[in-house]
Amino acid sequence: MPKEVVIVGAGIIGCAIARELAARGTPAIVIDDRPVGGGATRASAGMLAPYVEAHDPGPLLDLAVRSLDLYDDWIAALRRDVDGDVEYRRIGTLEVALDDERATELRLAAAAHARVSTTWMSAEEARRVHPALGAVAGALFTPGHGYVSAPQLAAALAAAAERHGARFHRAAVTAIAPDGPSYRVITSEGAVEASLVILAAGAWTNHIDGVRTPPLRPVRGQLLQLGWTGAPLSSIVWGPACYIVPRTDGSILVGATVEDVGFDERTTAAGVRDLLEAACELLPDAKRATFLDARAGLRPATPDALPVIGPDPDAPGIIHAAGHYRNGVLLAPITARVVADFVVEGTRDSCFDAFSLERFF
Secondary structure, three states: OOOEEEEEOOOHHHHHHHHHHHHOOOOOEEEEOOOOOOOHHHHOOOEEOHHHHOOOOOHHHHHHHHHHHHHHHHHHHHHHHOOOOOOEEOOOEEEEEOOHHHHHHHHHHHHHOOOOOOEEEOHHHHHHHOOOOOOOOEEEEEOOOEEEOHHHHHHHHHHHHHHOOOEEEEOOEEEEEEEOOEEEEEEOOEEEEEEEEEEOOHHHHHHOEOOOOOOOEEEEEEEEEEEOOOOOOOOEEEOOOOEEEEOOOOEEEEEOOOEOOOOOOOOOHHHHHHHHHHHHHHOHHHHHOEEEEEEEEEEEEOOOOOOEEEEOOOOOOEEEEEOOHHHHHHHHHHHHHHHHHHHHHOOOOOHHHHOOHHHHO
16 A cells, blocks of 8 residues: 655645645645644635744744745636635735834835835824824834735645645544654544645644644734724734734734733634724724624744744654744745655755754753
């Protein structure tokens, strides 16, 4: 019986890797006890904003910029692979300063990223261009940023992976046991013989016995969807306590809380209240928005808030792709590419050193 390439986890990272491998002639079996995109992905607004998420220079910003640079072609190729569309727009981010101190910080951040096209707007200019804004001290516009519908993206990636020969199996992976040069992936539905195992189970990675995993913790993020009736929003609005994403259906997404509550995936009254208050501070017309939905997901966070990507140096045949925290959707294309490069071509990307599991041991 031939041994499988097994991907543990059917979130955005697992699905992206599955599609990339299958498109290169290496179809994998993806195992997860949840449906596609059923973990952190379901509560993601799909932000693609590296210069907001990682203002400080470093390996995370470098990787995020590399990944954003792939997005246009990646989405175009995915649309050719599958029927149906994926909502994807590069409408920019408007990072709002509510006081003079924050305005100074944003000006300095813009100066530090001189290679990036940004526009600083005074309070008057920001309100003129974006009339939905409340009282602000200024705003920094970064036109290259955008968003993608994370649930649509995960579903499209899974469909494309299956079209190229990948398979998806609903089961809980409980343990991984070495079996000579290979592995036995033990699931709630039986065992699978694997020549290679890619760990992309997000916050649940540490629940797998028999293999070394990074020290991950779940961080709950709650997300709201509101029916918007105010002045049109032409870009993503990002404030100190929330971001607001205008969708093509006329709704807005408001996210996201950051809560250390263990494996508690409930939406809460406190989370909804905090997000609504933050949204109303940025956009006063949010008080008249209709409430459509609230959802929560558990982001996988490492102690240094950086992902773990690359082969395990002590376990040949184990590859890590977890711990992407708030940036799973943004980092999906580059993670899929560097993992597939390693699996198919044996190429070791330079990012493996920065994001190695070894930093925790």
